[in-house]
């Protein structure tokens with residue numbers, strides 16, 4: 001796929017099913033992620049790949065988190081339980097803060113966010129789809145602990161990945177003049 005066409009036509013997808021990328025394809029996806037801009041090459045991004053039985057484990061983790069919320073209803077608990085099954089594969093975006101005199105925490109998170117965009121673009125180029133979700137499951141200390149992450153590690157979001165089975169969303173035709181100014 002032409003590089004610009006890939007960027008201009010990427011859309012998020014909510015109805016995701018198999019097939020999902022192979023191991024070889026994911027190796028390329030992670031290489032793309034690791035070509036994100038990264039001040040001082042701190043390498044603060046990492047990725048937890050979840051599929052198969054991993055989705056069951058993530059579902060249990062979400063439910064355990066839900067049970068820690070006072071007065072949570074069965075309906076919400078059920079929503080948490082089912083959340084990971086909205087796609088056959090999930091990448092959990094992790095940022096590991098590293099102390100550095102010139103690179104504040106926000107820059108480190110921005111770097112991981114750009115890694116996420118590289119992942120989404122690489123997947124789009126391979127004709128897979130995804131959506132970045134956060135909600136209560138991101139920036140969540142309980143879930144981070146359940147996943148075995150350290151105190152300096154934070155979940156910036158979840159990329160739900162697979163093949164779009166619904167209708168591809170129409171890309172809005174935004175007027176660039178509303179977004180660009182010139183000095």
Ligand SMILES: Cc1cc2nc3c(=O)[nH]c(=O)nc-3n(C[C@H](O)[C@H](O)[C@H](O)COP(=O)(O)O)c2cc1C
Pocket residue numbers: 010011012013131132133134135157169
């Ligand atoms: C940091 C971040 C968090 C997001 N969290 C959610 C979310 O929890 N649920 C959701 O439906 N969309 C979420 N979105 C929005 C979708 O990922 C997507 O960008 C949006 O639906 C617009 O679609 P598009 O990417 O095709 O333009 C999030 C986006 C970003 C950048």
